[in-house]
Amino acid sequence: MKLRIIVTLKPGVLDPQGKAIEHALGSLGFAGIESVRAGKLFELDVADDTSDEAIDAMCRQLLANTVIEKYRVEKAA
């Protein structure tokens, strides 16, 4: 089973990487950049019988720092 786990910073958490990219795009001459938020993406291939609870636990224990990050699990079709 293919999973896609998207980890992004919680709203309100400062995103220095996003800010740096925003400024870099501006200095490269790109106009109209209102905001940039950087995040992580994990593409997992797991056994079909992997439970939602186990997937959740993988995210909470390793893939996301739930103090400042939120995550979303997308199951590939």
Next chain:
Amino acid sequence: MKLRIIVTLKPGVLDPQGKAIEHALGSLGFAGIESVRAGKLFELDVADDTSDEAIDAMCRQLLANTVIEKYRVEKAA
């Protein structure tokens, strides 16, 4: 206009970060992990009149290293 840019390693490119996560999940006791690939996600908010060519150029010039990475642009509804 909200964009989501997903940057992942090209197939065949070694993914040490993914491998490390794979082993860590195993040592945390999670079974059935067949593979893990790590990537990047950028959420941009740009002016509505930003052209596809400009978005492509942002990806090629800054957000992705097209030698080893591929990217995909998803326009949020």
